[in-house]
Amino acid sequence: MQQYNPHEIEPRWQAEWERSHLNRVSEADDKPQYYALEMFPYPSGDIHLGHVRNYSIGDVISRYKRMQGFNVLHPIGWDAFGMPAENAAIKQESTPGAWTYANIDRQRASLKRLGFSYDWDRSVVTSDVEYYHWGQWIFLKLWEAGLVERRNSPVNWCPSCATVLANEQVVGEGGCWRCHTAVERKVLEQWFFKITDYAQELLDDLDSLDGWPERVRQMQANWIGRSTGAEIDFTLCDAAGEPTDEKIRVFTTRADTLFGCSFFLLAPEHPLVEDFVAGTAYEAEVRRVVKLAASATAVERSKGEREKNGAFTGRFVVNPINGEKVPIWISDYVMMDYGTGAVMAVPSGDQRDYEFARKYDLPIPPVVVAEGDPMLLLLRGNARRVMDDVPWECAYDGPGVMVQSGAFTGLPGGKDSEGAQAVIDQLALEGVGQATVNFRLRDWLISRQRYWGNPIPAIYCDVCGIVPVPQEDLPVVLPKDVDVTAGETLADRPEFYEVDCPVCGKPAHRETDTMDTFTCSSWYYLRYTDPHNKELPFARTVVDGWMPVDQYIGGIEHAILHLLYSRFFTKALRDQGLLGFDEPFTNLLTQGMVKLEGEVMSKSKGNVIAPEDMIERFGADALRVYILFMAPPDKDLDWSQESLEGIYRFLNRVWRSVFDLLGAEVVDEEGTRLSLYDTNLDEAAALERGKQLNRELHRVIGKVTADFDRFNFNTAISALMELVNATGAYLKVPLDRRDEALAREVARALVLLVAPMAPHMAEELWHVALDETGSVHLAPWPSFDPSKAIADTVELAVQLNGKVRARVVVATDASEFEVREAALAAAAALIGGRPIEKVVVVPRKLVSIVY
RNA sequence: GUCGGCGUGGCGGAACGGCAGACGCGCUAGCUUGAGGGGCUAGUGUCCGAACGGACGUGAGGGUUCAAAUCCCUCCGCCGACACCA
Numbered sequence: 007m008q009q010y011n012p013h014e015i016e017p018r019w020q021a022e023w024e025r026s027h028l029n030r031v032s033e034a035d036d037k038p039q040y041y042a043l044e045m046f047p048y049p050s051g052d053i054h055l056g057h058v059r060n061y062s063i064g065d066v067i068s069r070y071k072r073m074q075g076f077n078v079l080h081p082i083g084w085d086a087f088g089m090p091a092e093n094a095a096i097k098q099e100s101t102p103g104a105w106t107y108a109n110i111d112r113q114r115a116s117l118k119r120l121g122f123s124y125d126w127d128r129s130v131v132t133s134d135v136e137y138y139h140w141g142q143w144i145f146l147k148l149w150e151a152g153l154v155e156r157r158n159s160p161v162n163w164c165p166s167c168a169t170v171l172a173n174e175q176v177v178g179e180g181g182c183w184r185c186h187t188a189v190e191r192k193v194l195e196q197w198f199f200k201i202t203d204y205a206q207e208l209l210d211d212l213d214s215l216d217g218w219p220e221r222v223r224q225m226q227a228n229w230i231g232r233s234t235g236a237e238i239d240f241t242l243c244d245a246a247g248e249p250t251d252e253k254i255r256v257f258t259t260r261a262d263t264l265f266g267c268s269f270f271l272l273a274p275e276h277p278l279v280e281d282f283v284a285g286t287a288y289e290a291e292v293r294r295v296v297k298l299a300a301s302a303t304a305v306e307r308s309k310g311e312r313e314k315n316g317a318f319t320g321r322f323v324v325n326p327i328n329g330e331k332v333p334i335w336i337s338d339y340v341m342m343d344y345g346t347g348a349v350m351a352v353p354s355g356d357q358r359d360y361e362f363a364r365k366y367d368l369p370i371p372p373v374v375v376a377e378g379d380p381m382l383l384l385l386r387g388n389a390r391r392v393m394d395d396v397p398w399e400c401a402y403d404g405p406g407v408m409v410q411s412g413a414f415t416g417l418p419g420g421k422d423s424e425g426a427q428a429v430i431d432q433l434a435l436e437g438v439g440q441a442t443v444n445f446r447l448r449d450w451l452i453s454r455q456r457y458w459g460n461p462i463p464a465i466y467c468d469v470c471g472i473v474p475v476p477q478e479d480l481p482v483v484l485p486k487d488v489d490v491t492a493g494e495t496l497a498d499r500p501e502f503y504e505v506d507c508p509v510c511g512k513p514a515h516r517e518t519d520t521m522d523t524f525t526c527s528s529w530y531y532l533r534y535t536d537p538h539n540k541e542l543p544f545a546r547t548v549v550d551g552w553m554p555v556d557q558y559i560g561g562i563e564h565a566i567l568h569l570l571y572s573r574f575f576t577k578a579l580r581d582q583g584l585l586g587f588d589e590p591f592t593n594l595l596t597q598g599m600v601k602l603e604g605e606v607m608s609k610s611k612g613n614v615i616a617p618e619d620m621i622e623r624f625g626a627d628a629l630r631v632y633i634l635f636m637a638p639p640d641k642d643l644d645w646s647q648e649s650l651e652g653i654y655r656f657l658n659r660v661w662r663s664v665f666d667l668l669g670a671e672v673v674d675e676e677g678t679r680l681s682l683y684d685t686n687l688d689e690a691a692a693l694e695r696g697k698q699l700n701r702e703l704h705r706v707i708g709k710v711t712a713d714f715d716r717f718n719f720n721t722a723i724s725a726l727m728e729l730v731n732a733t734g735a736y737l738k739v740p741l742d743r744r745d746e747a748l749a750r751e752v753a754r755a756l757v758l759l760v761a762p763m764a765p766h767m768a769e770e771l772w773h774v775a776l777d778e779t780g781s782v783h784l785a786p787w788p789s790f791d792p793s794k795a796i797a798d799t800v801e802l803a804v805q806l807n808g809k810v811r812a813r814v815v816v817a818t819d820a821s822e823f824e825v826r827e828a829a830l831a832a833a834a835a836l837i838g839g840r841p842i843e844k845v846v847v848v849p850r851k852l853v854s855i856v857y
Numbered sequence: 858g859u860c861g862g863c864g865u866g867g868c869g870g871a872a873c874g875g876c877a878g879a880c881g882c883g884c885u886a887g888c889u890u891g892a893g894g895g896g897c898u899a900g901u902g903u904c905c906g907a908a909c910g911g912a913c914g915u916g917a918g919g920g921u922u923c924a925a926a927u928c929c930c931u932c933c934g935c936c937g938a939c940a941c942c943a
Contacts, residue, residue, distance in 0.1 A: 220861080220862090221860090221861050221862065221937085221938080224860065224861055224938085225860085225861080225937095225938055225939080227860095228859085228860065228861090228938075228939060228940095229938090229939075231939090231942065233942075233943090235943085256943080257942095257943070258943060259942090259943070260943080271943090314941080337941095338941085339941040339943090340941085340943080341941080341942075341943090344942045344943075345942075345943065348943095349943050350943080351943085352943090356943065357858095357941090358941055358943075359943080361941095444942080444943095446939095446942060562937085562938090565938080566938085566939095635869090635870095635880090635881075636869060636870085636881090637869070637870070638870085641863095641870095642936095643869085644868090644869070646868080646869070646882070648868095648882055648883070649868095649869070649881070649882050651882090652881055652882055652883095653881085655895090655896095656881085658895095662896095674895065674896065678889085678890090678895095678896080680896065680897080682897085720869090720870070720871090720880085720881095721870095721871070721879085721880080723880080723881090724870090724871075724879065724880035724881075725879095725880080726880095727880055727881070728879080728880070731880090734897090801876095802876090803875085803876040805875085805876085805923075805924070807923080808922095808923065808924055809924095810876055813876090843923085844923060845923085846875090846923055846924080848875055848924095851875050851876080852875055852876065852924090854875080854923045854924060855923080856923050856924095
């Protein structure tokens with residue numbers, strides 16, 4: 007018997023698999039298709055343990071499904087555009103491309119050393135022109151469909167990255183998702199994808215994603231943020247206080263509180279503010295508040311006391327429900343980009359309005375009062391306003407009864423209440439309001455003022471306006487010689503941007519912004535299905551065959567960004583007839599992080615464990631099995647070198663057990679014989695040990711299969727350890743008393759069961775120990791007989807009044823009556839003749855007796 | 858503040874409502890070895906007990922049930938997402 011030596015075995019089999027194209031997948035294969043996908047890496051440096059975990063999970067699933075007879079698509083690629091490449095290039099006086107492709111080469115080598123079963127022929131790199139060409143093509147398709155817009159909008163600006171950001175890319179307390187610099191608000195003309203057109207469908211279809219973790223669905227639902235309510239038009243008064251024809255529209259979820267509106271608010275950056283105050287006595291104070299709001303960063307706004315600042319504009323609006331004139335204020339807690347940028351303030355029913363009213367001494371008339379509140383006795387049935395202030399410490403926003411609300415008084419009030427509906431109906435009748443739905447989701451800002459990205463295929467012509475680059479002119483190739491170390495962008499390259507207008511032929515100017523990298527990762531999983539297509543991003547017949555992805559695996563950090571954008575792309579492309587399904591990812595597994603002593607590993611903390619070092623010491627198989635064993639895949643995992651050593655020992659045990667089962671002389675490194683036979687063992691005892699081992703074999707095959715189906719890799723490995731432990735007892739049986747067929751069956755099953763997790767070792771044992779032909783990874787998954795996993799007799803616990811007091815051994819197939827009688831007999835002494843109240847028999851588990 | 862997740866030995870973690878702590882790490886003892894490493898065997902929740910055995914035990918408290926780590930209620934603690942969303 008040779009020794010287990012991963013460093014010799016692993017590279018040898020990797021080379022052989024590559025030579026024989028073991029993992030190449032073809033649509034021509036008539037087995038059922040299965041698409042297993044892991045989130046592709048960003049080439050920011052070497053592979054880390056998070057990648058190892060992500061890809062080990064995906065690889066086990068892929069290999070397991072192949073052994074079960076599926077034709078498995080399991081691709082990998084690189085998400086290669088983005089800012090880190092530019093920053094690294096500046097630091098190293100290199101180019102983003104050079105840095106990116108060098109990292110990809112290193113990462114590819116690492117992934118190969120880990121033995122992942124990717125079809126390398128299908129690899130895509132998003133910064134390759136063969137890929138981003140089709141990203142531009144899709145952009146033009148979406149433009150045609152009316153889903154692309156260039157418009158002025160308040161946007162998030164990262165001063166450090168010198169670019170705008172999407173809403174989703176502002177993280178934590180108002181920081182840039184890349185560099186965490188506080189973002190600024192600016193009004194700029196930018197490119198948008200109209201993801202809000204799909205807000206309702208993106209929300210509705212979350213219900214159909216029952217293969218996704220509940221919390222991811224919840225996070226997306228919150229992000230989309232649907233609220234039902236009403237749009238209500240207030241009539242604007244002129245400077246003299248007389249009503250005009252002009253209306254200002256508000257959005258509210260609480261139409262039932264409309265009678266309680268005692269003032270009206272505009273966002274500081276609202277376009278009407280300037281007109282209202284210019285040249286008036288209110289101008290100075292209003293300007294002061296506007297300036298205060300603009301200077302506060304998002305970070306500052308979300309911290310501290312959140313003191314609300316405001317100023318009266320000198321103008322009034324008329325409340326459409328009661329004709330009452332209320333003053334227009336501005337305040338920094340009203341946001342321009344939610345709702346309409348204008349708010350009807352109801353201080354008795356909204357805590358923010360309440361605080362504002364207290365600060366500026368504005369009326370707080372109660373309009374919805376809770377059942378049981380003593381005020382209700384006083385106000386119940388009062389249609390007219392008799393009370394202008396509340397004795398409360400804070401606003402009341404729960405359900406209650408409407409008071410001081412004209413004809414609506416007495417109706418139930420609250421969110422989505424009968425009262426709210428009645429008010430909306432009345433407003434609709436008069437044409438001054440209607441029920442509506444508002445979303446928190448904003449359109450996706452996709453333009454970036456950066457070099458290392460996919461160029462936006464658009465041209466500005468003085469005559470024709472903004473025109474798309476004609477499809478036959480694609481790709482717009484990203485020039486390689488832009489010097490980012492000198493701060494250059496595409497806007498510094500006349501040879502790039504000086505073009506002729508494709509419509510009129512006059513000199514024009516090419517767009518120099520590039521697309522957000524998230525546009526690249528929103529459709530890469532589609533390209534994998536048809537990666538070499540030179541006519542289209544993918545052919546519909548091929549993409550519909552593989553998609554949707556059966557199992558997607560990646561980090562929870564993409565719960566909103568990438569997963570929401572990909573869902574949007576899928577729906578938008580579906581509506582263009584490019585594909586025939588509604589959702590990209592049927593099942594989603596969000597794996598936990600790999601930590602060290604409870605902390606996230608990072609270069610800056612200097613607590614990084616390098617996978618390459620671990621492969622060097624224990625081999626790729628041990629690292630893979632270890633990372634699957636340490637925790638369930640969705641939970642965080644704390645690194646433990648001792649446990650990795652334990653797994654290495656386990657693999658050695660598997661190795662020796664297989665050889666030993668096959669009758670080989672098992673020796674350690676020094677040649678010491680390890681297998682010591684129990685020569686006293688008689689024929690009957692040997693037979694009994696064989697029966698036990700056979701039972702354990704069938705139990706473990708069943709357990710591992712069930713655990714793989716549920717992705718409980720940690721308990722699957724436990725079960726394999728139990729099988730190896732059970733093998734230990736059988737290996738004491740001298741060779742001449744062993745059941746050779748059984749021993750071989752166990753050895754074979756062990757190799758097959760371990761193959762998805764430790765592919766190299768399994769392949770070596772398959773050939774060298776078992777003398778099988780063909781790859782173990784193409785062999786069928788072992789079958790099992792559940793009836794063979796059951797012993798002839800079983801020991802039951804006997805509970806007396808809820809506590810285990812006795813045990814009884816019965817035949818496994820004993821009837822309930824026999825079990826009951828046996829249990830009563832075993833417990834007779836303890837019961838002592840007292841009357842039995844109840845007996846519960848749980849087959850093969852226990853008997854519960856109550857007396 | 859809102860939403861979501863999680864609290865089990867020294868550690869990582871197991872337990873379709875049915876004998877809590879599988880499996881592994883660590884530790885203890887013995888065998889093997891010149892030593893180390895490795896391997897093998899046994900033990901390892903807490904308390905009482907020489908032992909047979911017994912009592913207690915899944916963040917705290919209550920409830921449902923013959924039976925609760927698991928289901929329900931209240932509370933405490935930790936983690937995460939969103940957060941002045943009208």
